[in-house]
Amino acid sequence: MSFINNNSFKYYVCGIIQTNGLIGIKLRKTSNKSILLMPYFNITLNSEHKDLILNIKTLFNNVGYIKYNNKTIKYEVNQLNQTKDVIVPFLLKYDLKSYKHKKVILFNTILEIMSLNQHKKNINILLSLMMLSNNISKLNNKYLNKEQQYIVNNKIIDPSINKYMTQLNYKLDNYKPSDMNIHYINGMFDTSGSLNVNLDLNKDLKIIYSMTQDSTEIKLLNNILLFFNCTGKMSYLNNKTIKLSIFDFNEIKNNVLVKLENNLPLMKGYKFKYTNNVLMYINNNKDYRTNNMKIIKMIKMLYKMIENKKNMSEEEYIKKVTNKK
Known part of the structure; x- marks a missing residue:
């Protein structure tokens, strides 16, 4: 399995992620009625490609887990540290070469802010993270009251994360896709x-x-x-x-x-x-x-x-x- 560490395989996996990979944030309400943000990354393939999914999991240091269905197999990572320290650095390095890669840059900023755990104490930071997450995939705001929904829908950012927003905007404005290669296309x-x-x-x-x-x-x-x-x-x-x-x-x-x-x-x-x-x-x-x-x-x-x-x-x-x- 030495080919797993070859750049050709890594670019190939990026091509798969471009089409069949998903990143984003899920919401969950806990027993004490607080809102929990859960990052996720997954790849779904036809079940006949089980060996390929296993190789991809190995590429990502075997973090995450695999779910089987009748016709599909899914590799998923949904722990903050694993997503932040393993998945996103890989995607940033090998580049999705696309509009979707800008979502990876945004996702990275969200995870950086989440890792500080301030959103667990400050509802306005949590709402800011939800607003940012909506630019990756739409969240269900059913757990929010009308005032909180207003803040999210009108994209009101908490001033305490302005530094991160400035850095994010700079990265997005200056992103240029890396050179195309046949492995990514494959x-x-x-x-x-x-x-x-x-x-x-x-x-x-x-x-x-x-x-x-x-x-x-x-x-x-x-x-x-x-x-x-x-x-x-x-x-x-x-x-x-x-x-x-x-x-x-x-x-x-x-x-x-x-x-x-x-x-x-x-x-x-x-x-x-x-x-x-x-x-x-x-x-x-x-x-x-x-x-x-x-x-x-x-x-x-x-x-x-x-x-x-x-x-x-x-x-x-x-x-x-x-x-x-």
């Missing part, structure tokens, strides 16, 4: 990406490399296009989600696949292996369009790339594809 792709490869009606190979992100991350997706030196297309799936698609055959073949040649994603790397196999097959069998046996062989190769086969057999897939031709 982490994003494994959790929000897709590689669709199929034959069109003319029996030409069509490849689409895509990934989705929160709509605030259009700059991040543009940086990925620049990294691959591709044109691509941005499309909004809804108000909250944007999709990047690269569909130019030559750009994918000569730019994307070349960059991935020795750096395949850990979860979906097989898709690129089979894609390269198909491209080699086409290069060696330029007459495939007129040879039914060669078409069938290509379709079998394409079948292996399908993530969710929905109990469809190889034979059924061949019939489905050939009936379209």
